[in-house]
Amino acid sequence: MIIEYTRFARQHFPELCQPRPLDSHKGTFGTLGILAGGKNMVGAALLAARAALKQGTGRVHVGFTQDSQPLEVDTVQPELMLNTAGKLLGKEDIGAWVAGCGMGLTPLAQNCLATLFNRYPHAAIVLDADALTLLSEHAFALSHEKGSLVLTPHPSEAARLLGCTTADIQKDRNQAARQISGKYTAWTVLKGYQTVICSPKSEITVNHTGNPGLSTAGTGDVLAGMIGACLAQGITPEQAIAGAVWLHGAAADYLVSQGIGPVGMTAGEVLDAARTVRNLIALLS
Numbered sequence: 494m495i496i497e498y499t500r501f502a503r504q505h506f507p508e509l510c511q512p513r514p515l516d517s518h519k520g521t522f523g524t525l526g527i528l529a530g531g532k533n534m535v536g537a538a539l540l541a542a543r544a545a546l547k548q549g550t551g552r553v554h555v556g557f558t559q560d561s562q563p564l565e566v567d568t569v570q571p572e573l574m575l576n577t578a579g580k581l582l583g584k585e586d587i588g589a590w591v592a593g594c595g596m597g598l599t600p601l602a603q604n605c606l607a608t609l610f611n612r613y614p615h616a617a618i619v620l621d622a623d624a625l626t627l628l629s630e631h632a633f634a635l636s637h638e639k640g641s642l643v644l645t646p647h648p649s650e651a652a653r654l655l656g657c658t659t660a661d662i663q664k665d666r667n668q669a670a671r672q673i674s675g676k677y678t679a680w681t682v683l684k685g686y687q688t689v690i691c692s693p694k695s696e697i698t699v700n701h702t703g704n705p706g707l708s709t710a711g712t713g714d715v716l717a718g719m720i721g722a723c724l725a726q727g728i729t730p731e732q733a734i735a736g737a738v739w740l741h742g743a744a745a746d747y748l749v750s751q752g753i754g755p756v757g758m759t760a761g762e763v764l765d766a767a768r769t770v771r772n773l774i775a776l777l778s
Contacts, residue, residue, distance in 0.1 A: 494746070494747065498773075499777040502740075503774075505735070505736075507778075508729060508736070509723070509728065509732060511775065511778075513549075519551035522549055523588050523725030524586055524589075525545050525554070525587065525590070526556065526589070528556050528593070528596060528624075529555065529594035529714075531601075535557065535563050536595070536711070539569075540714040540718065541621075544764040545718040545722040546570055546572060546722075548722035548723065548768065553572070554574045554575075555567075555573055556576050556578035556580065556582065558596040559601070562577050578596075578605045582605065582609065588616060589725035590617070590618045590721065592609060593621040594717055596624060603627055603631070606627055606631075609633075616641065617721075618643070619721045620643065620645065621716075622713065625654060626650065629653040642677060644677060644679050645720065647684045647685060648683070648685055651670075654673050666683055670689040670697065674692065679693060680692055680693060684716070688703070690738060700735070700742060702740075702743045703746065706745050706755030711760030712741075719767060720738075723736060740770060743767075744763050744766035747766050748763065748766045
C-alpha cells in the first residue's frame with residue numbers, strides 16, 4: 494500500500510513528498526492561525542490544531558471564539574499556543590488561517606470572521622463548519638484576494654452556500670462544487686464519498702482515498718487543519734488542497750490496513766496516521 498501511495502504522491506503531489514532540509518528551523522515551515530472552539534466545542538479547535546502540528550507546521554496558534562480563554566495549555570500537545578480569537582487576530586506573522594471548527598454562530602464568531610478578512614486580505618484562509626454557515630449569510634469573502642480562499646463544505650453546508658437542497662448537491666456534485674467556486678472565487682472541497690475538489694478556475698479533481706471510518710465526529714476538523722498546514726508551509730494551493738484531501742483519506746486506509754477501523758476509527762487516530770503516511774512517502778520518494 495505505501496509503495497503505491499508513494500508512486501501516486503510523487504506523480505501528483507511532489508511538494509508533499511519533499512524531505513526536510515538539514516538547515517531548516519521552525520520558521521521554515523510557516524505559522525498557522527486557527528479561529529475555532531466556541532462554547533462546548535473546544536475539542537474541534539484542538540483536533541484541527543493537532544492535525545496541523547503533526548503535518549509539520551512550524552508554529553500553530555489557536556484563538557478560541559469565546560470571551561475568555563477556556564484552556565491555558567493543551568496537555569496532549571503543549572506545543573500549541575492558545576489564546577482568545579480577539580487577541581490572536583492582532584498578530585502580524587500568521588501566513589495562513591483556518592476558521593470555523595466549532596466556532597459557533599454567535600455575534601463574537603461573526604465579528605472574528607469579519608476581522609479576519611479585513612486584516613488579512615492576502616493570507617490563505619480555510620473556512621470549515623460554522624464559518625461556512627456565517628459565509629452563507631454575509632459577504633465576508635467577496636473582497637478577499639482571488640484564489641486564496643478554501644471552502645470545505647459537506648453536502649448540507651454546500652446547500653446553504655448555494656441556497657438549494659442537499660439532494661440538489663448530491664445530484665451533481667461536480668457541478669455543485671463548480672457553482673460554489675464560481676460564486677465565492679474560491680477553492681471548494683465538497684466532502685463525502687469521493688470528495689470533489691474544484692479550483693477557482695472550475696478545474697475538477699475527484700479524490701479516491703478514504704473509507705467509511707471517516708464518518709465520525711472530528712474528521713472534518715482534522716482535514717481543515719491539514720489543508721491549513723500545507724498552505725502555511727508554502728505548498729502551492731493546487732498540491733496543498735488536493736494533497737491534504739488525498740492524504741486524509743490515505744491515512745484512513747492505512748489505519749484499516751493495520752486493523753484499526755473502519756468501525757470505531759477516531760479523528761485523533763486519523764491525524765496520527767496522516768503524519769505516519771506523509772513521512773513514509775517522503776522517505777521512499
